[in-house]
Amino acid sequence: MATFVLIHGGGGSGWDWHLVGAELRRRGHDVVAPDLPIEDPAAKLADFRDAVVSEVGERADVVVVAHSYGGFTAPLVADRLDARLLVFVAGMVPAPGETPGQWWENSGYTSPSEKLSVVEQFLGDVPAELAEENIARGRDQRSAEWDDPWPLAALPDLPTRALLCREDRLFPPDLQRHVAKARLGITPDEISGSHMVLLSRPVELAERLEGYFAALR
Template sequence: MATFALIHGGGGSAWDWHLLEPELRDRGHDAVAVSLPVEDESAGLLDYADAVVAAVGGRRDLVVVAHSWGGFVGPLVCARTPADLLVLVTAMIPAPGEPPSGWWGNTGFGSKDMSDPIGLFLHDVPKDVAEELLTRSRNHAGKAMGEPWPLEAWPDVPTRFLLCRDDRFFTPDFMRGVVRDRLGITPDEIDGGHAPMLARPKELADRLEGYLTGRS
């Protein structure tokens, strides 16, 4: 049995994982979804990581799963508590000293029309779930967005990247390049858009479990 620590993306909360958690538990695993203190003006990136570590407690056989903006937090968790695996799900990959606010320009992300968040992020998520997610969106305080990523190097933990082939925000061609340049690996791929934990929770759970069994 593994413990999956589930780290949400920008503006999200633990609720983002509510469809994936039972899928993992049905497979005999534990799942801990954490709401990062994103609205706390005093909280920095290490505080975010500490919130995850505290929620995990003494659980062992830890798999850290970080979605989207949570890519800035997942490696910090792995540097602060023993983890067997880090899985980045269509996530930002930080570089040492890089603030989250600098990632966009440093990677050449460009700009996106944000006027239709469902069409951009949630086009394959059931309508009622997508609408509920938007009502739960939270604003990020500035400290963690602007402070340098504190690690000097990537943590010494096996890392997988799961790319979403139909992602309209972090598009596949763009992210393949980022993964190659920053991690030096080839990403794994799954069908669907930017939020597979809400659109394809069973398939995502199969992939995550497959990393443990060698089927992925």
């Protein structure tokens, strides 16, 4: 059994992972999916890390999973908890000293050429009722981490996987392949789905995460 620590993306909450979490629990694993303190104007990356570490407590066999903007927090958590595995799902992989605000240009990100709605950009294949609830549950990101340099000298030295979403219109597959190769030195795995694949394909995503943990053995 693993402890899956599921870290949400920008403007989100632990609720974003509720379907994946339920599936992982059904398979016998423990799950921690905290709300990062994004509504606190004073909160920085260290505060995000500490909020997660506090909720994990003394749990063992930790697998840290980052979605999207959660990629800036997940390696800090994995490093502090001596995690067994780190997984980026459509994740922003940070570089030492880089602020979240700098990531976009540094990574080679380009804005979509067409004007997209929130649903089109993030939730393209999420059932309408679930997409509406996700939008309604969105939180204002008022925290202070945007200009906060990522503090580690390197990414944690532990098994790391990246999973791209083939229909992602926020972080297109080519961008995700480039980031994974340049920053992790790996070729990402692929899953069908939009940026919010954790809501549109929770069973398949849980299977991937469980499979990554099983492969450690």
